[in-house]
Amino acid sequence: DSGVTQTPKHLxxxxxxxxxxxxxxxxxxxxxxxYQQSLDQGLQFLIQYYNGEERAKGNILERFSAQQxxxxxxxLNLSSLELGDSALYFCASSSRTSxxxxxxxxxxTRLLVL
Amino acid sequence: AQKITQTQxxxxxxxxxxxxxxxxxxxxxxxxxxxxxxxxxxxEMIFLIYQGSYDEQNATEGRYSLNFQKARKSxxxxxxxxxxxxxxxxxxxxxxxxxxxxxYGKLTFGQGTILTVHP
Numbered sequence: 001d002s003g004v005t006q007t008p009k010h011l012x013x014x015x016x017x018x019x020x021x022x023x024x025x026x027x028x029x030x031x032x033x034x035y036q037q038s039l040d041q042g043l044q045f046l047i048q049y050y051n052g053e054e055r056a057k058g059n060i061l062e063r064f065s066a067q068q069x070x071x072x073x074x075x076l077n078l079s080s081l082e083l084g085d086s087a088l089y090f091c092a093s094s095s096r097t098s099x100x101x102x103x104x105x106x107x108x109t110r111l112l113v114l
Numbered sequence: 115a116q117k118i119t120q121t122q123x124x125x126x127x128x129x130x131x132x133x134x135x136x137x138x139x140x141x142x143x144x145x146x147x148x149x150x151x152x153x154x155x156x157x158e159m160i161f162l163i164y165q166g167s168y169d170e171q172n173a174t175e176g177r178y179s180l181n182f183q184k185a186r187k188s189x190x191x192x193x194x195x196x197x198x199x200x201x202x203x204x205x206x207x208x209x210x211x212x213x214x215x216x217x218y219g220k221l222t223f224g225q226g227t228i229l230t231v232h233p
Binding site for chain 1: 149151157158159160161164205207209219220221222223225226
């Protein structure tokens, strides 16, 4: 158990809908990262938050947004969903934004858009 | 250009033997970190081992060791005494600093290698 929790584990929804994925980092970790894993794109970095502030953005679509709350949990919002958004979405956390810090991953949310 | 290259889509190993999973990387940073993660069929990403670019010794964690050759920009994972439970997808990843020395922290992943351990 990495200490990072993600809910829900599975999500099935229809095209055009909006969903929210939730992540709680390990106790004491200030950084939260979101990644998307799909068959065609592999594992891709989406966005990073550090202590409530956005720190970096990757290939995140404009239909996607995220935030980190004062209690450090984070939510990834996916809207106007398309079939191609079906993927495994990971949240990871680390305690510092330095190259030595390990990112620990949550179990992921498996999203299926029908 | 690919930042992380894992050239072996699949590898097979006999139980109790050692196996090496290849990883090469590309960066212009002097300070960076290299990671290996294991993803079993259940889907979770499990951290295995870390190597810093300034670390003089190869990292080891139990049966896992990292063969770090900086000049060749390679960071191969060696699993000794393979077990059936080692069957999984393995990802090599890199974390770079930006030019200002403050890491944004994102990991860049390779495409992964599927390891199958035969009894």
